[in-house]
Amino acid sequence: MVVQTPNGFTLDNSGRRVVVDPVTRIEGHMRCEVNLDENNVIRNAVSTGTMWRGLEVILKGRDPRDAWAFTERICGVCTGTHALTSVRAVEDALGITIPENANSIRNLMQLALEIHDHVVHFYHLHALDWVNPVNALKADPKATSELQQAVSPSHPLSSPGYFRDVQNRLKKFVESGQLGLFKNGYWTNPAYKLPPEADLMAVTHYLEALDLQKEIVKIHTIFGGKNPHPNWLVGGVPCPINVDGTGAVGAINMERLNLVRSIIDMTMEFNRNVYIPDVKAIGSFYKTWLHGGGLSSQACLAYGDIPERANDFSAENLHLPRGAIINGNLDEVHDVDLRDPEQIREYVDHSWYEYDRPGISLHPWEGETRPRYELGPNAKGTKTNIVELDEGGKYSWIKAPRWRGHAMEVGPLARYIVGYAKGHERIREQVDGFLRDLELPFEAIFSTLGRTAARALESLYCCELQQHFFEKLVTNIRNGDTNTANIEKWDPKTWPKEAKGVGQTEAPRGALGHWIVIKDGRIENYQCVVPTTWNGSPRDPAGNIGAFEASLMNTPVERAEEPVEILRTIHSFDPCLACSTHVMSPDGEELARVKVR
Amino acid sequence: MAALTDRPGMNGCAAASAPRTLVLGIGNVLWADEGFGVRAVERLHEEWEMPAGVTLMDGGTQGLYLLHHIEACEALIVFDAVDYGLAPGEMRLVGDDEVPAFLGVKKMSLHQTGFQEVIATARLKGWEPRRMLLIGVQPEELEDYGGGLRPVVAARLEEAVACAVEELRRLGHAPQRRAGRPQQPLSAPAITRQSYEAGRPSAEDACRFGDARFLALVSGGKG
Numbered sequence: 001m002v003v004q005t006p007n008g009f010t011l012d013n014s015g016r017r018v019v020v021d022p023v024t025r026i027e028g029h030m031r032c033e034v035n036l037d038e039n040n041v042i043r044n045a046v047s048t049g050t051m052w053r054g055l056e057v058i059l060k061g062r063d064p065r066d067a068w069a070f071t072e073r074i075c076g077v078c079t080g081t082h083a084l085t086s087v088r089a090v091e092d093a094l095g096i097t098i099p100e101n102a103n104s105i106r107n108l109m110q111l112a113l114e115i116h117d118h119v120v121h122f123y124h125l126h127a128l129d130w131v132n133p134v135n136a137l138k139a140d141p142k143a144t145s146e147l148q149q150a151v152s153p154s155h156p157l158s159s160p161g162y163f164r165d166v167q168n169r170l171k172k173f174v175e176s177g178q179l180g181l182f183k184n185g186y187w188t189n190p191a192y193k194l195p196p197e198a199d200l201m202a203v204t205h206y207l208e209a210l211d212l213q214k215e216i217v218k219i220h221t222i223f224g225g226k227n228p229h230p231n232w233l234v235g236g237v238p239c240p241i242n243v244d245g246t247g248a249v250g251a252i253n254m255e256r257l258n259l260v261r262s263i264i265d266m267t268m269e270f271n272r273n274v275y276i277p278d279v280k281a282i283g284s285f286y287k288t289w290l291h292g293g294g295l296s297s298q299a300c301l302a303y304g305d306i307p308e309r310a311n312d313f314s315a316e317n318l319h320l321p322r323g324a325i326i327n328g329n330l331d332e333v334h335d336v337d338l339r340d341p342e343q344i345r346e347y348v349d350h351s352w353y354e355y356d357r358p359g360i361s362l363h364p365w366e367g368e369t370r371p372r373y374e375l376g377p378n379a380k381g382t383k384t385n386i387v388e389l390d391e392g393g394k395y396s397w398i399k400a401p402r403w404r405g406h407a408m409e410v411g412p413l414a415r416y417i418v419g420y421a422k423g424h425e426r427i428r429e430q431v432d433g434f435l436r437d438l439e440l441p442f443e444a445i446f447s448t449l450g451r452t453a454a455r456a457l458e459s460l461y462c463c464e465l466q467q468h469f470f471e472k473l474v475t476n477i478r479n480g481d482t483n484t485a486n487i488e489k490w491d492p493k494t495w496p497k498e499a500k501g502v503g504q505t506e507a508p509r510g511a512l513g514h515w516i517v518i519k520d521g522r523i524e525n526y527q528c529v530v531p532t533t534w535n536g537s538p539r540d541p542a543g544n545i546g547a548f549e550a551s552l553m554n555t556p557v558e559r560a561e562e563p564v565e566i567l568r569t570i571h572s573f574d575p576c577l578a579c580s581t582h583v584m585s586p587d588g589e590e591l592a593r594v595k596v597r
Numbered sequence: 598m599a600a601l602t603d604r605p606g607m608n609g610c611a612a613a614s615a616p617r618t619l620v621l622g623i624g625n626v627l628w629a630d631e632g633f634g635v636r637a638v639e640r641l642h643e644e645w646e647m648p649a650g651v652t653l654m655d656g657g658t659q660g661l662y663l664l665h666h667i668e669a670c671e672a673l674i675v676f677d678a679v680d681y682g683l684a685p686g687e688m689r690l691v692g693d694d695e696v697p698a699f700l701g702v703k704k705m706s707l708h709q710t711g712f713q714e715v716i717a718t719a720r721l722k723g724w725e726p727r728r729m730l731l732i733g734v735q736p737e738e739l740e741d742y743g744g745g746l747r748p749v750v751a752a753r754l755e756e757a758v759a760c761a762v763e764e765l766r767r768l769g770h771a772p773q774r775r776a777g778r779p780q781q782p783l784s785a786p787a788i789t790r791q792s793y794e795a796g797r798p799s800a801e802d803a804c805r806f807g808d809a810r811f812l813a814l815v816s817g818g819k820g
Binding site for chain 2: 057058060061062063066069070072073074079120124169170173207210213214217227228229231
């Protein structure tokens, strides 16, 4: 059957169906089904998953000041972002303002998390969609050294001996049968296009990235008091500042600030000399593979983040841009208001929930999470063993959020397209420079490669912002302001009987909102709309497909039983479900196992 | 603090040969028995004072964030809920090279896949532990979001803690039973087992069987 979607895609589900399915039962279950035509091109895409089932189930009746500690446990990768979004929601509801130092410190923590996530995502989770580590064993270390010096002359680790050592280590590791993280790949697939030297360079940088990432998280340990699971505080940050102090437990002194500065510098260097050159080098071998753009060329959404001044979430005060682009019109960027009941609304017609009647949508403050698990009439298999989903019926645990009725893409690419359209100077400079270096036209940004590139460019920009907020913090402290928390309204007796608020952030993988309703000092309702809800959303009643689904459309697949291309594009969103997946053949037989995140 | 390392010299020196040891509880406390690992290390911290050279950590589902803590230790003891295919509540100890395999047999949750990978990554970077021990319990219930440990699993906490203490002694450490409560909890107070389980709203209040506001709308004449 051929269907035209309102957001411009032609869906044809007549070809053979390939199912990519995980087995994870707990925090997320993501599955993709696609139909391929006779030329192995994707003509229909169905994405399904579960995030979690309504935080209200857990938070109702609890103290709003504790909500961050629960939201921090929702998942293993967005820990700090959820905590920050939560304290912002409570502060918004109760009219609590935070001191400038707290704003700078929160920004430093949030930026550290962005950079950490982007670097780890690229090297640990996404690189293997582009890089073939087995091929790296064939590389000539001397040629690798020459390649390294050509792509990044400033990077000191580039001798032939260095690459030979890494190659030997990798060889030993592979031979010992501990292929571990590399074992679930399709290493003979022609979809891999790098020469062995580029593969060895990238694997080497993967190891360097692992060393860097443990330094980055120290920023959380210093400001949040511990790692993992740093502390957060409604009204500010929990760390006192005592610059003259020499070891008061938890206090920020000069020694610790100096450590933060050295970590920021080290991170900047890595981004500039390793991450960005790697993405460019890899990109240069894939510049003809510009699939995966999906919704990015027509509908992008960003809430914005990293406020310059504390307590001001107006668009002009945010370093990471806010705005919505619809119908592909980059000349007009709409402002976004998370409180406006007309803007963000969630549908559940194709999700395993129900509202009081079909076709309606709810704003998150009114959000409901009432499960209704049923398969569409054309589904194959049973409820406990789904062979094939029916996208005409309910087919996902993810709700379908829409912005003024539009399915939207969120994440680094969406932020960069919104920023570009708004004339954000630094973003324009970065995007234009990247495209110029690869000799690509502007439209090339609307692609899987563009998504991966935007994440790298944003990581570098976040390093620059870290330097800015570090200087700002130090200057403020020098000027005598050591205030880090506002506890005026800490006591629930000072709160109104009823209040509601919203917290917003740009998580590494996209726009994140928490909506809270407080009644008699306790949580009455709490709803999160997370980035992967936007990107992984199923169809809505009008038939619009979500961002994952759109991104897979019209992509040719080299080998149907080894859908590297599907994984490459889905991974480029950095979905927030680290799940192990199985690739199923059309008859349901397991063919291979891969990693999806 | 999530990671508590007692100050050097607080309880005298550990035996010279005792390896730097990390006791790690992993799992997601929001999913009933999935929280076993975190609850076990929390209990160990409440009842025992650790000597220098031993670090206790609530690792949650942190995956790669745990890498540098793992690389820094010479002996690793892990508490976790593991699907061994045994009866609910049965406990089993697995040692050394067998540990990663058991953390990946059935991927009951994302952190298990993640943790197996963390160990593989640490190995790739040259980490060679002198000892690894997994103290795992077969969970009964994982699907109850917001729920606590089931009695059959909670009943194993004491034994799991005793196993860890015994292992620490075998490694040459000398943990001491606490006289009172520890000064700081291991995790944020709001999510320690007691507050977490006691503060859970009833199924009715939390709409675990449907949303009260919706029901009110229907009875209000909308349907």
